[in-house]
Amino acid sequence: MIALSVSHETWPVRGAFTISRGSRTEADVVVAELVDGEHRGRGECVPYARYGETPESVIAQLKGLQAAVASELDSDRLQDALGPGAARNALDCAFWDLDAKCDGKRVWDMAMLPAPKPLTTAYTLSLDTPEKMQAAAQENAFRPLLKLKLAGPDDLQRVKAVRSGAPEAAIIVDANEGWTPEIYTSLAPKLAAIGVQMIEQPLPVGEDAALGEIARPVPVCADESCHDRASLPALKGLYDIINIKLDKTGGLTEALALKSEAERLGFGVMVGCMLSTSLAMAPALLVAQGAQIVDLDGPLLLAEDREPPMRFEGSLIHPAEAALWG
Numbered sequence: 001m002i003a004l005s006v007s008h009e010t011w012p013v014r015g016a017f018t019i020s021r022g023s024r025t026e027a028d029v030v031v032a033e034l035v036d037g038e039h040r041g042r043g044e045c046v047p048y049a050r051y052g053e054t055p056e057s058v059i060a061q062l063k064g065l066q067a068a069v070a071s072e073l074d075s076d077r078l079q080d081a082l083g084p085g086a087a088r089n090a091l092d093c094a095f096w097d098l099d100a101k102c103d104g105k106r107v108w109d110m111a112m113l114p115a116p117k118p119l120t121t122a123y124t125l126s127l128d129t130p131e132k133m134q135a136a137a138q139e140n141a142f143r144p145l146l147k148l149k150l151a152g153p154d155d156l157q158r159v160k161a162v163r164s165g166a167p168e169a170a171i172i173v174d175a176n177e178g179w180t181p182e183i184y185t186s187l188a189p190k191l192a193a194i195g196v197q198m199i200e201q202p203l204p205v206g207e208d209a210a211l212g213e214i215a216r217p218v219p220v221c222a223d224e225s226c227h228d229r230a231s232l233p234a235l236k237g238l239y240d241i242i243n244i245k246l247d248k249t250g251g252l253t254e255a256l257a258l259k260s261e262a263e264r265l266g267f268g269v270m271v272g273c274m275l276s277t278s279l280a281m282a283p284a285l286l287v288a289q290g291a292q293i294v295d296l297d298g299p300l301l302l303a304e305d306r307e308p309p310m311r312f313e314g315s316l317i318h319p320a321e322a323a324l325w326g
Contacts, residue, residue: 002036002098004069004091006062008055012303017275018127020151020178021050027275027302030058032090034069034098041098042325043283045090046247046274050224053086061087075099075253084228084250092251093283097325107326108286111256116286116319122147122172122295123315130154130161137165143315145170147200147295151178156190163194172293174200177224181210192217198270198293200243201225211238221270221293228254229261241268243295244287252283259287273298278310282320285310 011027018024027046034041047053065073065081073081075095082088100107108115125136127149137146146169148162155175162171173191179202188199201223203210208225221241225231227248235242242262249255259269271288272295273280281296288294296317299305311318320326 001070002034004062004066004094005033005035006059006090007031007033008059011277011305013275014301014303016126017124017301019149019174020127020176024275027277027298028055029276029280030055030062030086030090031279032062032094034091034094036098036102039098039101041094041096041101042279043090043093043095043097043251044276044279045086045093046276046280047086048247048274051085051248058085058087058090062091065091078251079253082250084248084254086247088250088254089246090251092253093246093325096252096283100322100326106322107252107283111252111286113256113286114289116289118313118316118318119285119288119294119296120144120315121297121300121317122293123297123300124149124174124295125162127151128158130157133158134161134165137162137169141166141169143169145172145293145315147171147297148173150175152180152183155183156187159191159194159196171196172198172200174223175202177201177204179203181207181214184211185214188215189217198241200270208238216240219268221268223272229258232258232261232265232267235267236265239267241270241292243270243272244291245272245274246280246284246287247274252286255284255287259291268292270295272296275301277302277306278308278320279306279325281310281317282325285317285319286326 047058122145124147200221219240222239223243226242269291270293276298
């Protein structure tokens with residue numbers, strides 16, 4: 001009989017992490033743990049208020065499935081038992097990890113995927129004044145790819161400041177729904193001239209139809225507008241890239257399916273993360289194989305990580321050890 005336990009953890013952020021919707025000094029994560037005899041599987045998720053989630057609501061969802069897990073619930077049935085979101089992500093990844101431990105295999109072998117390779121991740125610079133973002137860029141100028149959190153006012157100055165601080169780094173930007181069509185129309189060509197390679201979710205969900213009517217001189221990526229495969233039809237003609245996050249898809253199972261369908265439909269693929277530990281990065285790294293943009297820097301933004309952590313060499317992230325996940 002499989003037993004499910006659920007825990008709420010907080011991990012301190014290195015400094016503070018600020019986006020257009022606010023600032024955080026801690027990462028709140030929920031961990032689902034499955035135990036079957038001597039074998040244990042874990043999955044981590046981040047409840048996100050933007051999607052109406054709290055640690056308490058996610059824990060309640062998971063605990064509501066304890067009896068089903070003990071009887072017949074498995075990863076396949078889970079896809080119908082819970083919708084996309086953080087709770088399903090934690091439990092889906094825990095099932096994958098448990099199955100791998102029980103079978104003595106790695107998850108990629110079970111999923112019939114090639115063995116994962118190390119990948120270069122973006123490194124996120126938190127939203128701040130142009131001067132402070134330039135200083136942060138100088139500290140991280142050795143990194144190949146910087147992702148800038150933006151908010152509207154002074155964004156052009158912020159990007160110029162970062163370019164000055166890290167002249168060799170590639171730059172992508174994320175507005176987190178913080179722009180209007182007018183701001184986008186004004187900024188996009190200027191950002192293209194500076195060499196920005198991607199703009200993530202410039203407009204609020206529900207207002208992004210405007211992207212189909214105005215020029216996109218820089219590829220535009222859907223984040224908050226894309227959760228699972230059901231999101232894709234509405235994004236055609238509006239976005240060039242989709243950002244796959246396991247907390248949005250509801251786990252590795254749907255994330256792999258979403259990636260396959262997005263590629264079939266001609267979207268570019270970015271794989272991102274929430275502010276979370278290496279336990280959340282491990283399954284995401286499998287999805288990120290072959291993606292155009294990898295943004296799995298969550299542990300780099302924390303003051304500490306769980307043991308054993310994912311191994312980072314600068315911005316190069318290595319696949320997880322089986323002791324961590326998978």
